[in-house]
Amino acid sequence: SQQGEEDPQALSIQEGENATMNCSYKTSINNLQWYRQNSGRGLVHLILIRSNEREKHSGRLRVTLDTSKKSSSLLITASRAADTASYFCATTPASGTYKYIFGTGTRLKVLA
Amino acid sequence: AAGVIQSPRHLIKEKRETATLKCYPIPRHDTVYWYQQGPGQDPQFLISFYEKMQSDKGSIPDRFSAQQFSDYHSELNMSSLELGDSALYFCASSLRVGEQFFGPGTRLTVL
Numbered sequence: 040s041q042q043g044e045e046d047p048q049a050l051s052i053q054e055g056e057n058a059t060m061n062c063s064y065k066t067s068i069n070n071l072q073w074y075r076q077n078s079g080r081g082l083v084h085l086i087l088i089r090s091n092e093r094e095k096h097s098g099r100l101r102v103t104l105d106t107s108k109k110s111s112s113l114l115i116t117a118s119r120a121a122d123t124a125s126y127f128c129a130t131t132p133a134s135g136t137y138k139y140i141f142g143t144g145t146r147l148k149v150l151a
Numbered sequence: 152a153a154g155v156i157q158s159p160r161h162l163i164k165e166k167r168e169t170a171t172l173k174c175y176p177i178p179r180h181d182t183v184y185w186y187q188q189g190p191g192q193d194p195q196f197l198i199s200f201y202e203k204m205q206s207d208k209g210s211i212p213d214r215f216s217a218q219q220f221s222d223y224h225s226e227l228n229m230s231s232l233e234l235g236d237s238a239l240y241f242c243a244s245s246l247r248v249g250e251q252f253f254g255p256g257t258r259l260t261v262l
Contacts, residue, residue: 072250079239081255082194127193136207138184139243139251141193 045128045142053150058115060145062128063108069131071104072139073113076125085113085126090133120151153177155244155254163260164232172227172257176244182206183225184251185217186241194241200225201247229259237261 046061062071073085088095088104088111095102101114115122125146129139156175164170176183182201186194187210196209200219211217214232219225223244229236237260243251 074253079190079258082241082253084250084253087250129194137182137245137248137251138196138199138207138209139186139194140196141186143193 045126045145047145048143049146049148051148051150052118054118054120056118056149058118058122058147058149060113060126060147061110062112062142063110064128064130064140064142065109067133068106069133071102071111071131072129073100073102073111074127074129074141076127076144078124082127115147118147118149120149123147123149155242155252157240157242157254157257159257160255161258161260163262165262166232166234168232168261170229170232170259172229172240172242172259174225174227174242174244174254176223176225176242177252180244180246180252181223182245182247183219183223184243184245185211185225185227186243188239188241188256189235190238192238197227232261234261 044063070089072087074082086097088102099116104111125144127144128142158173184199185197188194197211199207203219215229217227239256241256243253245251
């Protein structure tokens with residue numbers, strides 16, 4: 040089963056609203072990253088948060104990490120139609136492997 | 152700045168044919184990762200190489216093989232292609248323990 044599970048799987052909001060996506064994982068991690076993907080195209084790196092960090096900001100993005108609950112959230116504030124995409128979390132397990140384990144993704148649709 | 156290069160960007164093959172996907176990492180990156188993303192699915196780790204040696208293995212079918220060459224580029228060879236192999240194949244590169252940088256992907260369609 041997947042390390043990362045995204046919640047919700049699909050989200051539809053109006054432009055200007057905030058969008059919150061959650062990711063849960065199963066094993067201890069070194070870091071967690073969020074990626075964006077437009078309609079089956081490339082993966083765009085958004086933000087990385089390390090296991091010893093609790094919150095990180097980048098522009099309109101805010102990521103939190105709760106290692107005790109093995110979960111992370113991505114908040115996009117003041118959403119725009121151009122934010123419409125799929126968002127994935129990817130974790131690097133603390134087990135010594137460097138592969139990324141992706142969650143199932145949240146499909147965000149921002150309506151203009 | 153130079154990014155990860157993948158070729159070809161699109162590939163159409165028939166069932167039972169063979170395909171070779173190529174990945175050129177960012178200069179000075181020594182680690183390459185391959186991921187497969189089926190339609191509507193999340194990317195799944197296939198295999199990785201560090202300094203030309205296989206470093207980790209995921210859900211890669213026995214019909215697939217890969218290697219990393221002396222110039223650090225990597226090739227993913229896929230034989231006896233099946234319809235279910237149709238997917239987007241991503242390559243990523245990194246410095247050993249660093250952040251992975253993803254290429255644009257190769258879209259493989261098996262007819």
